[in-house]
Amino acid sequence: MKGNDMRGFGQLLRVETRLYLRDVGTMLATVGLPTLVLVVLGLVPALRRPDPTFDGQTFVSYFAPSLLVVTVAVAGLNVLPTMLATYRERGVLRRLATTPASPAALLAAQLVITLAAIVASAVLLVVVGRLAFGVPLPRHPLGFAAAFVLGTAALLALGLLVAAVARTAKAAQALMAPLFLLIMFFGGVYLPRFLLPDLLVRIGDYTPPGVQALLDSWTGTPPQPLHLAIMTGIAVLAGAGAAKLFRWE
C-alpha cells in the first residue's frame, strides 16, 4: 500500500489533536503524572534536603530525570503504539488509503502529538520543580536538549517498531509490557538508581532514553558522547526497522 506522501496531514493533525485532548485520562497520564509524582515527593521535607549521597543535591533533584523517563516511556511505548495498532486493527488506516489522504499522514500526525505531549510534560516538570522545590534548571541546556531529544527519539523508534510488528492493539500491549518495565526499571523509576548494584546502573546508562545523560546535563556536566551515540544508534536502527516492517493492515 502506498504511504509515501503526506496528503491530509494538516487536517488529520487538527482532528487527532482534538481527539487527544478529549481523552483526558490518557492526557493526564502522559503530561501530568511525572509532575504529580514530583509534587508528592517534594512534599516530604527530608527529600528536599541536600544529601551527600547525591553529590549534595536533594533527592527530588536527583530523581527528576527518572520522572522524565516515565513521560517518554508512557507516551512512546504505551500510548503511541496502542493508538497505531488500534487504528490498524479497526481498519482506519485502510479506510484512509481509499481516500486521497495518506495513512502515512495519520502516522505523522500521531508522532507530532506524542512529541508535543512529551515536551509539554518535560516543561511542566522542570518548571514546577524549579518553582516549588528549588530543583535547578538544567545547567547544561544544550547537552540536556541533545540528551532529551536523542533519548526520546530512541524510545519512540522502539515504540514504532513494536507498533509495526504487532497485529492488534492487544498484541502491541503484550509486546510492550516487558519492554516498558525494563525501561522504567533501568531508568531508576521503581528503585532510585543509588540503590541499584553498579552493573545495573551501567546498563541503565545505555538503556533509552538514557537517564545518566539527562542527569549529567541537568547537573552541569556535558553528556558523554558515547551515551548520545548509543541513543542515536538505537533510534536509527529501530526507526529503519519500523519503516520497513510497518503494515497498513
Next chain:
Amino acid sequence: MPVIEVTNLHKRYGDVVAVDDVSFTVEAGEIFGVLGPNGAGKTTTVECVAGLRVPDGGEVSVLGLDPRRDAAGLRERVGVQLQESQLPDRLRVGEALELFASFYRRPADPAKLMTELGLDEKRNTPYKKLSGGQKQRLSIALALVGDPEITILDELTTGLDPQARRVTWELIERIRDRGVTIILVTHFMEEAERLCDRLAVIDRGRVVAVDSPAGLVRRVAPTQRVRFRPSAEVDDRLFTELPEVTTVERTGGQVVVSGSGDVLHAVASVLARNQIVAADLRLEQSTLDDAFVELTGRRITE
C-alpha cells in the same frame, strides 16, 4: 460503455486461492451485485477494483484507468465502504464527514449528506455511541462525500435488523438515481434481488454466472414446488415415480414435491387416485435462491 472491467482476476494469500478466475464488466449507472457465500472471494475482488490489493493475475480497469498505477486519480472518483472498517471511538459524526470531505478536491456538501442520510441529530455524537444502522449510514456518507462516480459497498447491511436494512436499501436506490454507479457486495439473496440491475454470482473464487436477477432465475430449469399436508400416510415412491418430479422432501408434517413441468397436476392426480386429501396446498415458483443452488450445487448460508 463499461466503467469497470475485470478480466481473469486471480489473487492468492499464501497457499489460499481467494480469487481464482473472475471476470465481469459494470455499466455506468447500474447497481451491480457481487453475490456469493462467505469466503467466496467477494471482498478480495472488490478490493482489487478499489486498488487496495495487487492482483496476482488478470486485468482490472476502472474508468479506463489502472487502480494501481493511477491510484491517486481514482481515489478522487471512487468512494469505498469497506467491510469491517471502523472509526476512532471519540470522533464525532460531523467531524468525520468534514475531515473526509477535506481530502477531496471537489467534495460533496457534508451538511447536505448528513441530512440526506438522516444523521442531522447525530452530528455531535461520537462514533462509539452510534447504533449499527447509524454507523452504516455514516459509512455510506463517507463513501459519498468525495462526490464519486463509482461507489463500492461491501456487506453494507450485514448485522442490521430488517427495518434498518430496508431503510438502507432505499438509500442505495436514491444514490443510484443520482447517477452513481454502485458495486454492491452481498450474501443476501433478497438484497440482490431487490436492488441489483445485474449481478455476478461468485463461488469459490469463480464467477458462475452474470445476469439480471430475473435472468438468473429464468436460466435455471424452472422449478415448481408443491407443498401440502396429506390427510393420510403417503409413500414417497408414489411421487418419485412421476416423470415430472425430481425430489420429495418432508419437513414437519409437510410433504414438499419439487420438479419441472406440471408438477401440480401430476401430484394432484396421484393424491386423487389414492383418496388422500391435501391440506394447506401451495405451489411455489423458483427464486434466486433456487438459481443459486442450481448454479453452485449448494445453498447460500448466512
